[in-house]
Amino acid sequence: MNYVFPPATPVVLPVDGCAAVFPVRRVYCVGQNYAEHAAEMGADGRQPPFFFSKPADALVPGGGDVAYPPMTANLQHEVELVVALGKGGSDIALDQALDCVFGYAVGFDLTRRDLQSSAKAKGQPWDMGKGFDQGGPISTIRPVATLGHPATGTIWLKVNGELKQSGDLSQMSWKVAEVIANLSGYVRLAAGDLIFTGTPAGVSTVVRGDLLEGGIDGLGELKIRLV
Numbered sequence: 001m002n003y004v005f006p007p008a009t010p011v012v013l014p015v016d017g018c019a020a021v022f023p024v025r026r027v028y029c030v031g032q033n034y035a036e037h038a039a040e041m042g043a044d045g046r047q048p049p050f051f052f053s054k055p056a057d058a059l060v061p062g063g064g065d066v067a068y069p070p071m072t073a074n075l076q077h078e079v080e081l082v083v084a085l086g087k088g089g090s091d092i093a094l095d096q097a098l099d100c101v102f103g104y105a106v107g108f109d110l111t112r113r114d115l116q117s118s119a120k121a122k123g124q125p126w127d128m129g130k131g132f133d134q135g136g137p138i139s140t141i142r143p144v145a146t147l148g149h150p151a152t153g154t155i156w157l158k159v160n161g162e163l164k165q166s167g168d169l170s171q172m173s174w175k176v177a178e179v180i181a182n183l184s185g186y187v188r189l190a191a192g193d194l195i196f197t198g199t200p201a202g203v204s205t206v207v208r209g210d211l212l213e214g215g216i217d218g219l220g221e222l223k224i225r226l227v
């Protein structure tokens, strides 16, 4: 095959305890999947899950330095459990959904909240609020083979050492299996897909120079510096 220019390098994530890496296909995200965060975003009650996407090359594997993005005066953090799929399908049954999971990671769904809020108000897409360069720092993947399927565990994020977000995976409105089953009704899922599963309450504005540390107890941690 001759390309008119070299194709982009595949985005890959390290896997804990494994020499091979995880090749990323698509990156989906669930909106407002913790009741207290949904409330702080102005929603009320348990709504059906809704989804948006980030480009795979917005991921920042392993964290580290992240460039403060342009066109925003209100960048916010969202710490999330990320599901990494080892297989997929369409209309996946609820009781088979977890069989599709290869592993889990910690991710930050960085958000240009001002752009997202103005898009929401105008009924416009969220892409420029959510899908910007380096908008998805993510940790090493922990495989199900050694981790299992975490359903509980503290999920937290600190900015410059100060605790901002603290919740528990058990507070997810839509559980991992429900998210996979529901999403697979809209799109065919496949190996390499990631799903950011939503954030607990406590999102806040961050600025250049801030250190963001987040984690899920029993799973892992992720650290970035905004530069």
Ligand code: MN
Pocket: 029, 030, 031, 032, 078, 080, 109, 196, 198, 199
């Ligand atoms: Mn999010």
